[in-house]
Amino acid sequence: MVEHDSQTLDTIFHALGDATRRAMLGDLAVGDRTVGELAEPFAMSLAAASKHIKVLEAAGLIRRDVRGRTHVCSLEPMPLMSADQWLGVYRRFWTGRLDTLEILLRADGAAPPPPKPPLPGTKGE
Amino acid sequence: MVEHDSQTLDTIFHALGDATRRAMLGDLAVGDRTVGELAEPFAMSLAAASKHIKVLEAAGLIRRDVRGRTHVCSLEPMPLMSADQWLGVYRRFWTGRLDTLEILLRADGAAPPPPKPPLPGTKGE
Numbered sequence: 001m002v003e004h005d006s007q008t009l010d011t012i013f014h015a016l017g018d019a020t021r022r023a024m025l026g027d028l029a030v031g032d033r034t035v036g037e038l039a040e041p042f043a044m045s046l047a048a049a050s051k052h053i054k055v056l057e058a059a060g061l062i063r064r065d066v067r068g069r070t071h072v073c074s075l076e077p078m079p080l081m082s083a084d085q086w087l088g089v090y091r092r093f094w095t096g097r098l099d100t101l102e103i104l105l106r107a108d109g110a111a112p113p114p115p116k117p118p119l120p121g122t123k124g125e
Numbered sequence: 126m127v128e129h130d131s132q133t134l135d136t137i138f139h140a141l142g143d144a145t146r147r148a149m150l151g152d153l154a155v156g157d158r159t160v161g162e163l164a165e166p167f168a169m170s171l172a173a174a175s176k177h178i179k180v181l182e183a184a185g186l187i188r189r190d191v192r193g194r195t196h197v198c199s200l201e202p203m204p205l206m207s208a209d210q211w212l213g214v215y216r217r218f219w220t221g222r223l224d225t226l227e228i229l230l231r232a233d234g235a236a237p238p239p240p241k242p243p244l245p246g247t248k249g250e
Contacts, residue, residue, distance in 0.1 A: 006144040017138035019131040029215060077218035084216065086147070087209045090154060093202035
């Protein structure tokens with residue numbers, strides 16, 4: 001189990017609070033990218049893109065591997081797991097709501113969705 | 126399925142990027158709180174706590190119900206579901222890593238954990 005250090009979670013969630021940085025993580029989920037490749041899709045200077053990359057690095061979300069003059073970035077997913085675990089505590093709220101919606105839809109004569117196997121840890125209270 | 130509007134996710138993750146605001150959400154997960162009750166555990170002025178509450182409100186994470194002179198706050202969990210869904214795309218990374226760790230532990234003669242049923246949507250690529 002990963003420890004949820006408050007300051008670490010602050011940094012992780014702060015890093016995720018920007019569409020450019022989330023898009024960069026999306027690119028890195030496909031494969032490693034040089035800094036130039038990461039910056040390319042965005043209408044911004046390389047300096048501005050570098051700032052975003054540094055925020056992601058500070059949050060531990062990417063690793064930078066210096067190969068001569070090329071900096072290759074790769075995804076470090078474990079901080080995302082910490083964020084996911086923090087959110088997991090709240091999952092019972094929407095699971096409950098969606099179950100209620102399902103019951104209402106069934107009562108209303110809508111086609112029932114296919115049966116789902118129970119998910120451990122998502123039953124809530 | 127909730128739409129992942131970029132600006133909305135920015136606001137949600139920004140709101141989560143602060144330990145005080147996360148603790149306030151934790152309190153609201155237990156039950157409704159007045160603004161005073163929400164502010165009470167923190168060593169800060171009511172004005173400072175109110176700012177945090179406003180950030181949570183702007184992200185749609187809490188609802189404020191004005192009852193005479195009392196403002197009662199309650200948790201609105203659905204934006205957390207949007208954040209959770211965004212993170213869901215990356216879940217295969219740590220699921221894969223933890224599976225590998227499990228295999229290594231088993232090979233090392235450690236006691237095997239109890240078998241887990243398959244989780245739909247977490248199989249990865």
